[in-house]
Amino acid sequence: MNDSGKPPIWASGAILAVLAAICTALVAITHSTTAPRIAANAQAYLEQSLKPVLEGLEYDGKLSESTLTIEPPHELPGGAPVTVYRVYAGGAPVAALFVVTAKDGFTGPIKLLVGIAASGEISGVRVLEHRETPGLGDLIESSKSDWVEQFRKRSLADPDRELWAIKRDGGVYDQLTGASITPRSVIKAVKETLLYFEANREQVFAEVGE
Numbered sequence: 001m002n003d004s005g006k007p008p009i010w011a012s013g014a015i016l017a018v019l020a021a022i023c024t025a026l027v028a029i030t031h032s033t034t035a036p037r038i039a040a041n042a043q044a045y046l047e048q049s050l051k052p053v054l055e056g057l058e059y060d061g062k063l064s065e066s067t068l069t070i071e072p073p074h075e076l077p078g079g080a081p082v083t084v085y086r087v088y089a090g091g092a093p094v095a096a097l098f099v100v101t102a103k104d105g106f107t108g109p110i111k112l113l114v115g116i117a118a119s120g121e122i123s124g125v126r127v128l129e130h131r132e133t134p135g136l137g138d139l140i141e142s143s144k145s146d147w148v149e150q151f152r153k154r155s156l157a158d159p160d161r162e163l164w165a166i167k168r169d170g171g172v173y174d175q176l177t178g179a180s181i182t183p184r185s186v187i188k189a190v191k192e193t194l195l196y197f198e199a200n201r202e203q204v205f206a207e208v209g210e
């Protein structure tokens with residue numbers, strides 16, 4: 001105690017330092033005990049998100065086991081690094097799942113998961129992120145309409161390449177009423193992913209991933 005009856009300043013400093021050390025230790029302990037659980041949950045969520053684009057296909061192991069990152073420059077939609085989940089059965093390629101970005105949506109980029117079976121047929125497409133307008137462009141979401149189901153089993157041979165467009169543009173795909181920009185953007189991105197796969201199939205399945 002000093003003359004004023006208060007503890008000396010060094011004592012207050014020491015108490016604060018001890019409290020800070022205790023808090024830091026608590027945060028570190030909490031982090032180390034919950035981190036594995038958070039990672040496991042994130043992994044399970046990722047597996048669940050990938051499954052819908054693999055309907056009807058048999059495969060081994062976990063979907064996210066063999067991941068590849070394709071760095072720019074590349075011909076895939078979006079230009080940014082693209083994650084590819086490679087799926088195998090008995091060592092043979094089953095499908096490649098591409099996370100690509102259609103840049104020309106009405107309201108912004110549209111992040112897509114494009115599943116392509118080893119045969120070159122689309123195994124499924126899902127919209128992962130978008131900002132399209134509710135009731136208009138957001139019908140590309142599988143929870144809002146079955147528009148995205150049109151791609152299943154399609155390939156560059158079915159329909160012919162020039163028919164990869166909405167019906168109004170002379171293609172085979174349904175448009176969305178009053179919102180043709182969004183579907184044009186998605187169709188273009190899916191087609192570009194197929195073109196990339198056609199040109200790089202061997203490398204996609206062979207390259208060493210993460």
Ligand SMILES: Cc1cc2nc3c(=O)[nH]c(=O)nc-3n(C[C@H](O)[C@H](O)[C@H](O)COP(=O)(O)O)c2cc1C
Pocket residue numbers: 106107132133134136137138176177178179180181182183
């Ligand atoms: C508020 C507002 C939101 C819109 N949202 C979308 C959208 O999400 N996707 C889209 O393709 N068009 C959207 N549009 C419509 C476009 O302006 C454009 O009219 C349309 O895409 C062209 O397609 P259409 O020829 O079928 O009308 C929106 C328009 C307005 C005024």
